[in-house]
Amino acid sequence: MRDDEIRTRLRENNPWWQAAAAGRDPDGWALDDRSLVSRKSFDLGYRSNLLHDVANGDVDDKLIVLRGPRRVGKSVLLKDTALTLCGRSDIDPRQLIYVALDGMTLADLRRVVRLGRELTRSMGERRRIWLLDEVTAVKGWTAELKYQRDNTPFGNDTVVCTGSSWDDSSNVKRDLMAGRSGERSNRRSRILHPMSLRDVLIATNRLNPSFEKVRPWELQSPDALRIVETLEPFVDELDLAWQSYLTSGGFPRAVAENHNTGAVSDSFLEDLASWLHRDVDPDAHDDSVPRLLSTIEQHCSSPLSRKTLAEELGYADGNGFDVRLNRLTHAYAALWCHQIDVDGNRKRGSQSKMYLADPLLSWIGPRLRSGIPSPDFTRLTEAALAVSVARAVDDLQTGRWESDDAIGYLRTGSGKEIDFSKVPIPSPSGVKQSVPMESKWVSTGWRAEARSIEGYFSLGVVATRTILDTSHPAWAIPAPIVALLLE
Template sequence: MDGIPEGAVTVVDDTELLRVLRSFNPWWTTGKVPEHLVPPVRRSVYYALASRLSQRQWRRAFILEGPRRVGKTTLLYQLAADILARGTLHPRRILYVSFDHPIAKLARLDQVARLFADVAGLSEAEPTESPAALWLLDEIQYTADWAAWLKWLVDQHPHFRIVATGSATVQLQVEGADPGVGRWAPVPVPPLSFFEYAALRDLPLPRLDGMPRDFLWVRPPDRQAIVQLVEACRVLEPHFHRYLLLGGFPEIALLDDPGALDLLRIDVVDRVLKRDMVALFNVRNILQLERLFVYLCLHTGEIVNRETLARELGVTGPTVDNYLAAMQSAHLIHLLPNVDLGGKKLLRTRPKVYLAHPSLRSAVLMQGEDALMDTTTLGHLVETAVVTATLHFAREAAPWAGYWRDPASGREVDLVLTLPQAAAVMEVKYQPDPVIRPGEGIAVYRRGDPSVGRWQITRRAEDAGPDPDLGLVRLPAFAYLYLLGWLLHHAA
């Protein structure tokens, strides 16, 4: 593989690095990926990614972004396994390396490339009709000068297929912004949808044929379609609360041991807050950061008061802003801005904060089913699941997203999604009496505007159906979240 640029003096010996690479890639010898690394269930993002990789004219790398333990590494192994099963690449032309490994972390990407070229025989002319090699680069942000070398790989070897992962987007954006323009595409890997959780747990998977993928924006389904949807999903209702507590992360979702949450807590607190934040975001006071994250876990689904947080933590307002931005970039939280009646972000307003998945709250606060006993807490967990899942579902449409709050009256709408010619607004009322009165936020927000779809997410299946008086549609949370996941999976 001629033309590799001159690199700095390497720290790790070639022999030692090659030993690590061989341990990462047993298929170089056996011809297949070990079965324990390749679970049979494929996520929606896997099918979308595999489809784009198969396009012959594709000339970009992919960077998978998402929180730890969300399954990014598994996606890489599944890609390798399926390509080997199809026989489209020789086993020695598939490279996996995790730069989280202490030896690999000392290596440069050009050194890895040079050793892989020798193993794969890439000094020969590359084919022009099919990929020459598949590069699977895990936790790429931990290797030096990754952005420049990844740009070089994409520019000089367009017939390589490259998929990398990164748990911390700010590092990827800051280091990769200039050299990476047009060279790679981010691919979000969110926590499990309710559909994916059901598939992973081998639960019944109701078919929901006939529901349009853009149902949020168009004329809502009629009563019969809604009733059929809810009845089909009733079989999953008993599993919904467990999904809230344990269902966002594949490894944790599969374990029936309540102690499984400790694995997630260790990764979030010890690895992300105490290691990634120090290494990638230059956070110096870990105790302050941890206290802030615990506070956000307690108040997921609520409006964040910057001044209050700064006072309680004994830091400045800009420090709070920096911490919140770092947590969002590490995929721990979503910050939802306040928007006006047109759906545009307002300046100098207080955001609402949502954990990436409600199971993060269970893990960090070490609370299990007792969290379900408190109506307010349960409501916030459901709102967190609904808002984050909806944001991911609507991502391709690229709407303006936020919440609406009228400062004069205090009226509020949990989620507003706005496109140039359409909008969807959503209110989550997960309680026995989900009545919305004519003067409440979702009822008055752009009243009479036919381009606005209105959705109320409730608890009881009996509440499902359209409400002509308020111009909204009610769906129980378990059916709504399953529907989003089902549609994403079958569109991939």
Template sequence: MLSIMVKIVDLVNQNPWWKHGRRFERYDRDLARAEQNPIFFERKGFETKTENIYIIRGCRQIGKTTYLKKLVAKAINDGVEPRRILYLSLDLFTSRREMRNAINYFLDTNREAENLLILLDEVTTIKDWNLELKHLYDSGITRRARIVATGSSGAALRRRGELLPGRGLEGNEYYLKPLSFREFTLQTLEHVQHHSEGKEFRDTLRRLGEILGKVSIQLTSNLGKICEALNTIIPFKKELEYFFRIYLFTGGFPGVVNEYLRKKSVGEEEFVDPALAETFVRNVLGDIIKQGKKETYARQLLREIIDKYGTRYSYSKLSRDVEITHVTTIDYLETLEESFIITILHAYDFNKKNMKFKGAKKIYFQDPFIFYALKSCLGGRDINDVIAETLEDEESVGKIVEGIVTTHLAMTRETPVMREPETFLWFYYDTSGRELDNVIKPDRSFLGIETKYRGEVRLGKTLRVPHIKKYVILSKEDFELDENTLITPVETFLSLLEKSNHNL
């Protein structure tokens, strides 16, 4: 009996709204900490209905727990009784039985209640978690309950999610990824404006926010229409450069951005807390171990990806260089990609009208912070030294920008399961070895994108492919449009890119 009481106390601690109602935000540790940050970064919402199960995929430290707590606050404000909302941090549970007991306690106290909300945080830490969701659906609980689960292990979410056909999961999976540059800029503008001394700069930032919030681009549009949208924002290139410089330093992890802004607002030097990097790397390696993988293999592969960053190579070469079997190398890379650590970019074969399964690949980290954190921890260096060294080297920063562009292009169209990036985003190289950084198929036609984050851009040096009729070259300074090629500053282009509906 005592152990049951202790578990009930634990449940109450995880669900402070049971005691405090809508005032719980004052006492909830996660929300209180988030509210104390310079910026509370808002994410897109989505509608939830009974008879459905929703899954949010995203890596560690990206804000999934905070997102769920904001769902609680919204539900209470919308009239849901606080006692009809259950939140479980499954990191603290050791078995399916514990998870089921907690859910059963909640259901027993709400036997006749309708419009229940069940939130399961880091559900993939529980073995066979899908069987519990299957039980909830098959037993009819979802007729009166909405269920939202989160997880950091994309592999577990994918494999186990596939075992839930016809149980309300179809079309209800979402990504929670690092902030895009557009989100980052729009939501940091006010803070930077408030802490700036020059009146002209503050007024310019206010005007930038007004215009940027109303303008965006679709890659399905013709180059003239894209150029027209870019023209409205190009007068603010200097200001966008300022924000892109910060984004290159911090990436899009909300916690990292807030720590940087906190230090900057009190006049300290640019700084990323090494503890954030250490925690992130520990979580990454810990999750890999939980999936039955060897930490030493993961470390070897990650070091090699860093050393080869932005270059193309085959899986065979990578496996030889790290002295791990070809099959094991692919297995670990897929795990890293499904855990939202890396993006594997495949080459495209225009003759076969598909990606080259055996061709060379390019591997990028899904955010600059991931690159810096892994390089610092795997090399035993301070993350701020790694960042400074990277951003001072033109070639290195160019590779970081290529990675940012690639992940942003993926976010414009991707949908879990139904439209993965490998179905619409690739790179290309010809028989002479010349490359085109990105080939994207936003509709029935192809768009070639080349990132040249350096001095003057020359049109003649960009690889042309007969199957591609229009090109965008992302420059550092130049802005120009000719018949089939648009040259535009990279930060201007990224600031106007919207994310897909399934990217929160």
């Protein structure tokens, strides 16, 4: 892009500059902003607090990398953050620089940093707040921002970088986290996930869980027991809410559509399918991604036989199948669950499980392509719990989701599998081990599953459909209550 084109984009992306210079309301732009106006049709009041420290905290030299799946609301979150910043009396709106980097090159990014500061030169030495939307799509972006942080005033500014994927050529930790993400910045790498069950229940006024979540090693603690007993009268209601959640997932628009009309629209499912087709299998026919997602859902409760599934889906070899699976994880649409030992270490050479990162992704195939079987609620429950555990672990130690070691399954000496074995998690008092868990979506007959986990660990949780029983070493807790305990 030419400099004049970049200047035009910067002015268009930052309407609050002109408003502030003219003495007008710096918040007025929100009435015409496409992202915020579009949300009104699907707004249940849900707002992520993932950038609360940027919107409401000190303007310092923090750098945050925010990633997550497409259509989850990253751009809307940036606009919400901009709106809050524009309303603060201690900040001049001209300190705020938002830019949508779609379609830009590395050279364009370099000029954006230069021209953004030039266009706000009336702010002098005051720190800027940069909101760089979809910067991770620019190849080489981490090395460029490293240079800017090391050699220009950009290094003193607050910077938020967003993106919908990660790749091995962009070394965020090496280039941006080592001494370049601010003196007081915490949780420098963040993931905006779809709404949790708790978020959905609150947004839809179905139930307002007022209790605090517990950490993964506290699932059998006195606090957890108190919460479980408090929720016992709501087990049947939570079962219905859980089934609804397993149908709609947590993408904000999908939650609103399901709440308002009883179903997620085909148009939104097609949006998700288009995103995944572009990011995962752009050269294949249109039904490749729906079939891939359905295959993963059908096999998520057992380790993947990649060679067999590659042949079933028509890939020439297992390598092509592996590439697509890894693209799914890089797009935050799926996560790996590797086999681990009793200490939480990965067992090399073993087969791994894979779970889709939101229940709605499991419905893309059967909803958009005839002949693809509907998801099974037992498997959907296991996948949703895998995501809840992984998100809880990653919340306590940043990077665990992307490192594929937030969850793991264990194979006992007798050949039994424990869905989610113990994994080590840091705590203020030292390393803790998560409570092992089995997913068993049943209303009767849970003890056989419990004996396996009791025999190996002498404790644990069996996530059931409606059974609640804490009288044994392994507790039976309904799956939705487990999800509410964790996040």
